[in-house]
Amino acid sequence: MSRSSKQKEAMLRILRRTTSHPSVDWIYEEVRREIPNISLGTIYRNLNMLKAEGAIIELSFGGAPTRYDGNCQPHYHFRCIKCGRVCDIDGQVNGDLDKRVAEDSGLEVLGHRLEFYGFCQDCGGCKESNAHPDR
């Protein structure tokens, strides 16, 4: 079905080697260093394909711009409300939660999203500044 392309391969490679949970724009800029005339539409199409194949994870929470994660192991995230940075949270994903909610509510629960928010190390001390808006 799905054919390979150097655009798709470059995107996946870039997503695999970063842990910064990049935005669409960041990915676009990064791929353009290899493939200068790549189209933004291709970025969006391939992100959706890779997501559908389960190769990457989409992080779209709380109205903030969507981020992508090349790490497919289930894990939670922290988002800095000052600079937007997204970090991984160590620790177990709670699978029992879904079961408990399903039993209590009668809903067919397939999963949950959990995101922590607050100030990251860089922003905690200086809540006024707005450094690193894209990390």
Next chain:
Amino acid sequence: MSRSSKQKEAMLRILRRTTSHPSVDWIYEEVRREIPNISLGTIYRNLNMLKAEGAIIELSFGGAPTRYDGNCQPHYHFRCIKCGRVCDIDGQVNGDLDKRVAEDSGLEVLGHRLEFYGFCQDCGGCKESNAHPDR
């Protein structure tokens, strides 16, 4: 600072008396029954004001259109991935979670968002249909 207006009062009243976690468009339509020439910009501006004042809660998860909740008691939600309906989940909000994550990570954790997803009662049996897209 903030002055009253019949538009703002109508919006808050409407949000207080529903439990359907309405979308911007639903709120717009509903307020227009009272104030037919209200502007959509006013809806957005007042939603942001009411949110900033802590009078309402914004639910924007997973790329789906933003919903608003006039119930400010901390609680979790379930979203049907078929029809988009949002329901409240009974049960305690886990405040210790934030503390544990903060201790483990060194981040200044202010809170977390948790949303369950799956099929609601109406959509569980007939996953093909797409009834009630706006509830």
Next chain:
DNA sequence: AATATAATAATAACAATTACTATTATGTCG
């Protein structure tokens, strides 16, 4: 190599939200 078609680049279209601006409403203070 010839062929079928998936993927692409470039652009247009779209939907959700915000910004702008002239006008109207609200609260204050003499």
Next chain:
DNA sequence: CGACATAATAGTAATTGTTATTATTATATT
């Protein structure tokens, strides 16, 4: 009360993030 300062509004334009369209190019298969 009635004038005044200004917050809020309606209407519109602009912006942003994303998807659709289309002619062209690249990939895989025979």
